[in-house]
Amino acid sequence: EADIYQTPRYLVIGTGKKITLECSQTMGHDKMYWYQQDPGMELHLIHYSYGVNSTEKGDLSSESTVSRIRTEHFPLTLESARPSHTSQYLCASSIGGNEKLFFGSGTQLSVL
Amino acid sequence: DAKTTQPTSMDCAEGRAANLPCNHSTISGNEYVYWYRQIHSQGPQYIIHGLKNNETNEMASLIITEDRKSSTLILPHATLRDTAVYYCIVRVSSGSARQLTFGSGTQLTVLP
Numbered sequence: 543e544a545d546i547y548q549t550p551r552y553l554v555i556g557t558g559k560k561i562t563l564e565c566s567q568t569m570g571h572d573k574m575y576w577y578q579q580d581p582g583m584e585l586h587l588i589h590y591s592y593g594v595n596s597t598e599k600g601d602l603s604s605e606s607t608v609s610r611i612r613t614e615h616f617p618l619t620l621e622s623a624r625p626s627h628t629s630q631y632l633c634a635s636s637i638g639g640n641e642k643l644f645f646g647s648g649t650q651l652s653v654l
Numbered sequence: 655d656a657k658t659t660q661p662t663s664m665d666c667a668e669g670r671a672a673n674l675p676c677n678h679s680t681i682s683g684n685e686y687v688y689w690y691r692q693i694h695s696q697g698p699q700y701i702i703h704g705l706k707n708n709e710t711n712e713m714a715s716l717i718i719t720e721d722r723k724s725s726t727l728i729l730p731h732a733t734l735r736d737t738a739v740y741y742c743i744v745r746v747s748s749g750s751a752r753q754l755t756f757g758s759g760t761q762l763t764v765l766p
Contacts, residue, residue, distance in 0.1 A: 577756075585698070585756040601755070632697045641688060641745055641754060645697025 545569050548633050548646035555623055556654055563618045563649045565633035574616040575643070577632040578602060585632065591616060623653045658742045663761040666736075672729040674760050676742030679723045685746050687718060688754065689727045691738040691762075698741065698756065701727065732764045 546567040555561055567574065576589040577600075587600030591610040605627070606620050616635075620627055630650050634643040659677040666672040678687065688703040702709055702716045704725075709716045715728040729736055741759040 584758055587755075630695075634697070641686070641703070642700045643690075643698070643754065645699070648695070648697050650695075 546633065546635055546644050546646045548631075548649050550649060551647060552650045552652075554652045554654065557622075557624055559623050559653075561620050561623055561651070563631050563633075563651070565616045565618070565646060566614050567616075567635045567644070568614060569635065569637070569644070570613065571635035571637045571644070572613065573636045574610065575634045575636075576600070576606075576608060576616070576618050577634065578604065579630045579632060579648075581630075589618065623651075625653045627651060628653050658744055658757060660740075660742050660758070660760045662758070663763070665763050665765055666729075666732045668734060668764050668766050669731055672732040672736065672762055672764070674727040674729075674740050674742075674762060675724065676727070677724045678742070678744045681722050681744050682746075685744045687716065687722075687725050688743040688745060689714070689716065690741045690743065690754075690756070691736075692741070692759070693735075693738040701740075732762075734764050734766060736762065737764045738762060 549564045572593045574591045577585040578588050579585045586602035588602050588604040589608040591597045597608050606618050608618050630648050632648045633646045636643045686703050686705050689701040690698040692698040701713050704716045718725045739759040739761050741756045743754050
């Protein structure tokens with residue numbers, strides 16, 4: 543069983559608010575990722591990290607930012623949420639050269 | 655990474671084998687075939703992967719043609735809980751964190 547956790551599971555907020563989506567894994571994986579997915583649509587990689595203090599932007603441009611201060615923690619922050627940010631955000635992790643990703647349950651974000 | 659082609663949707667009767675095809679005619683010699691599935695509103699789940707030999711685990715079997723231009727994921731006894739979107743992904747297994755591109759996948763519906 544994968545041990546990767548995302549909180550909150552659902553979040554409804556007003557426009558302009560700053561939010562942080564939490565993602566933690568207890569497997570000691572060096573690589574972590576954030577994907578964004580709209581209903582019925584493809585997953586798009588928005589951020590990834592090779593390890594501590596390493597972050598890169600993914601294929602889909604995003605106004606969010608990430609940090610990787612600890613191996614197990616990879617939070618995603620939106621400084622000023624807008625309705626266009628409404629989506630599901632999925633966090634994942636993997637180890638070494640293994641492309642087997644473990645995903646969290648996701649955060650469904652709704653910005654009003 | 656090689657492009658993959660999958661049918662948009664498939665149905666399968668409960669208890670029967672579900673055979674999900676994937677074409678990857680431009681696959682190169684060092685690219686693996688990965689299968690994931692995503693049950694509605696959850697994060698994707700790794701199923702199986704292979705290079706050129708057929709593979710089997712507790713979830714499914716993966717059959718790769720000799721020329722490696724196509725593969726089939728087999729769920730031997732489909733249940734209602736196997737209803738999900740199934741993604742076939744071709745990827746070089748490397749240390750890079752540049753990650754899996756999920757595409758549109760096949761919506762498998764298991765019918766009672």
